[in-house]
Amino acid sequence: AQSVTQPDIHITVSEGASLELRCNYSYGATPYLFWYVQSPGQGLQLLLKYFSGDTLVQGIKGFEAEFKRSQSSFNLRKPSVHWSDAAEYFCAVGAQGTYKYIFGTGTRLKVLA
Amino acid sequence: DTGVSQNPRHKITKRGQNVTFRCDPISEHNRLYWYRQTLGQGPEFLTYFQNEAQLEKSRLLSDRFSAERPKGSFSTLEIQRTEQGDSAMYLCASSLAGGRAEQYFGPGTRLTVT
Numbered sequence: 159a160q161s162v163t164q165p166d167i168h169i170t171v172s173e174g175a176s177l178e179l180r181c182n183y184s185y186g187a188t189p190y191l192f193w194y195v196q197s198p199g200q201g202l203q204l205l206l207k208y209f210s211g212d213t214l215v216q217g218i219k220g221f222e223a224e225f226k227r228s229q230s231s232f233n234l235r236k237p238s239v240h241w242s243d244a245a246e247y248f249c250a251v252g253a254q255g256t257y258k259y260i261f262g263t264g265t266r267l268k269v270l271a
Numbered sequence: 272d273t274g275v276s277q278n279p280r281h282k283i284t285k286r287g288q289n290v291t292f293r294c295d296p297i298s299e300h301n302r303l304y305w306y307r308q309t310l311g312q313g314p315e316f317l318t319y320f321q322n323e324a325q326l327e328k329s330r331l332l333s334d335r336f337s338a339e340r341p342k343g344s345f346s347t348l349e350i351q352r353t354e355q356g357d358s359a360m361y362l363c364a365s366s367l368a369g370g371r372a373e374q375y376f377g378p379g380t381r382l383t384v385t
C-alpha cells in the first residue's frame with residue numbers, strides 16, 4: 159500500500175536560513191509526487207510536482223524538491239526562508255492510474271525573526 | 272477564474288443533525304474530489320467524481336455520508352446523523368482530466384459537532 163512519511167512534525171528556522179523538509183514514500187512504481195503548503199484556516203496550495211524526467215523540480219515561492227528513487231525521498235528545500243513561509247507543509251503521492259492523493263501528516267514550519 | 276470555492280466555511284451543528292456542504296470547482300475542471308482533514312493529520316481521500324459519475328469511494332465514507340455532483344459542475348457532501356467524530360475540515364479539490372493533472376484545493380469547510 160502507498161504511504162507517505164514526514165518524519166519532522168515541527169521545524170523552527172531563523173529567517174534567512176536554509177530549509178529542508180523531509181518526505182519519504184512507499185510505492186511500488188514511480189509515483190507522482192507533490193508538495194503543498196497550508197496556512198492556518200486555509201486550503202492547500204500546490205508548491206511543486208514531479209511526474210517524470212528531471213529529478214530536481216522548481217516550484218513557486220523559491221522552493222525546489224529533489225526526487226531520489228534510491229532513497230524513496232522527495233525532500234523540499236529553500237535556500238533562504240522568509241517569515242511568510244511559516245505554515246504547514248504536506249507531501250503527497252499519487253499513484254499512476256488512480257486519482258487520489260495520499261498525504262503525509264505534515265510538517266509545521268516556524269520562522270524566527 | 273477565482274479557484275475552487277466551498278460553502279459554508281464554518282459549520283457548527285449538534286450531534287444527530289444533518290449537514291450539507293457545497294463545492295464549486297474551477298469551471299473547466301471535470302474531476303472533483305472530497306478529502307477530510309482532522310487536526311494534526313494530512314487530508315484523507317473520501318471520494319471523487321468525473322463529470323457527474325462518482326468513480327471511487329473510500330471506506331472512510333460511511334453510509335451516513337453521501338456526495339453528489341448532479342450536473343457535473345458543483346458538488347454537495349451530506350452527512351446524516353452527525354457524530355462528534357465527524358468534526359474535521361472537509362476539503363474539495365478539482366482537476367482537469369488526465370493522469371498528470373494536479374489537484375487544486377478549496378479553502379475547506381470546518382465542521383464542529385457539539
